[in-house]
Amino acid sequence: MSxxxxxxxxxxxxxxxxxxxxxxxLQLARLGGYDERDQGQVDRCLQGFLNALVRGAWExxxxxxxxVQHGRRQLDAAVxxxxxxxxxxxxxxxxxxxxxxxxxEQLVDLGVPQPFGELRLTSWAVGARVxxxxxxxxxxxxxxxxxxxxxxxxxxxxxxxPVGHARPAVPANQKMLARIRALLAxxxxxxxxxxxxALSGKAQELMAKFSLDSTLLTASASVEVEVPDDSxxxxxWVDTPYVSxxxxxxxxxxxxxxxxxxxxxxxAVVTIVGAELDLQLTEILSTSLxxxxxxxxxxxxxxxxxxxxxxxxxxxxxxxxxxxxRIGERLELVSAAAEAAVPEADAxxxxxxxxxxxxQVDALFTQLFPNTKTRRTRITNGAxxxxxxxxxxxxQLDARRQVRR
Numbered sequence: 001m002s003x004x005x006x007x008x009x010x011x012x013x014x015x016x017x018x019x020x021x022x023x024x025x026l027q028l029a030r031l032g033g034y035d036e037r038d039q040g041q042v043d044r045c046l047q048g049f050l051n052a053l054v055r056g057a058w059e060x061x062x063x064x065x066x067x068v069q070h071g072r073r074q075l076d077a078a079v080x081x082x083x084x085x086x087x088x089x090x091x092x093x094x095x096x097x098x099x100x101x102x103x104x105e106q107l108v109d110l111g112v113p114q115p116f117g118e119l120r121l122t123s124w125a126v127g128a129r130v131x132x133x134x135x136x137x138x139x140x141x142x143x144x145x146x147x148x149x150x151x152x153x154x155x156x157x158x159x160x161x162p163v164g165h166a167r168p169a170v171p172a173n174q175k176m177l178a179r180i181r182a183l184l185a186x187x188x189x190x191x192x193x194x195x196x197x198a199l200s201g202k203a204q205e206l207m208a209k210f211s212l213d214s215t216l217l218t219a220s221a222s223v224e225v226e227v228p229d230d231s232x233x234x235x236x237w238v239d240t241p242y243v244s245x246x247x248x249x250x251x252x253x254x255x256x257x258x259x260x261x262x263x264x265x266x267x268a269v270v271t272i273v274g275a276e277l278d279l280q281l282t283e284i285l286s287t288s289l290x291x292x293x294x295x296x297x298x299x300x301x302x303x304x305x306x307x308x309x310x311x312x313x314x315x316x317x318x319x320x321x322x323x324x325x326r327i328g329e330r331l332e333l334v335s336a337a338a339e340a341a342v343p344e345a346d347a348x349x350x351x352x353x354x355x356x357x358x359x360q361v362d363a364l365f366t367q368l369f370p371n372t373k374t375r376r377t378r379i380t381n382g383a384x385x386x387x388x389x390x391x392x393x394x395x396q397l398d399a400r401r402q403v404r405r
Contacts, residue, residue, distance in 0.1 A: 018144020254329030
């Protein structure tokens, strides 16, 4: 029995398990036959197979957070620990200096097991208290999922490649962002308005630690010299359904903060391109407003047409699109007012820096997305549109005004 026989079987079995093919049990039985003869050999082949698939995901532009976020939508929750273990095992081949700091942050935030080590399915199953058959199925589920990942724009250097002069991570800010995301996720999930309000209030308190004033100070100090290019990109994975409408909301926030966005609707992911501080602020505001929009949409209730038919879906889609448009208008006004409030002595120094940063963001955007298309969405429910405008007028946009060091 050779490794090649098992390695030829694994991608076929993984594909069958991933799509729920009728042949999945047959393929599992075939793998089980090899497993009965030599579990160690099967473990070794599975680790090599999963390592190659994880590396393939990185080469197709995915980062750890992307893989896990998408995996949470495609895989059973019980499979996630094995996915994290597979990611951890793949990283054992890299030195610490060969990983971008932002990549390492993602691994830490996701709870990827460290120190990195080999993945032996037998040992993993014992620790997870999973039977051998189920462990094999889990491993094939992870493999099948990884096999189907499409190509995306690469936002971070590949692990193992020279990091060079990579921008250092900002641990305090990243930890704060993680806390904010956790609070807002709880606020979105809770059924109790008082609890949601308290969680959102705590998130606002954390957001107040970010400083817009420092942006102006940095810009004013940099105008005499070459403006450093800190343009970057990050992804926001939005909840389904109504992905296009929610992406418009993220886009509205991004535009008001000098960022640009691209949405891959099939994956429910929005990529934001902008200067680092603008990206952080966009992510915070987008996350908060998505929570508020979802809560307002649910509070608006269901919608029934004149003939008694349900029009809830079209109502909610139109609601969120109107919400996004009005929020964008409000944020643009806030941005314009903030720039108008800059002292005249600083305004002349600020404008050239903002112009240069816009050029840098546009250049990165074009590099990452050379072929983008603009898509128009049609409004199909006037009642939803009107309700969305009203809800947006009531939304809290204090995060930008409250920001102080």
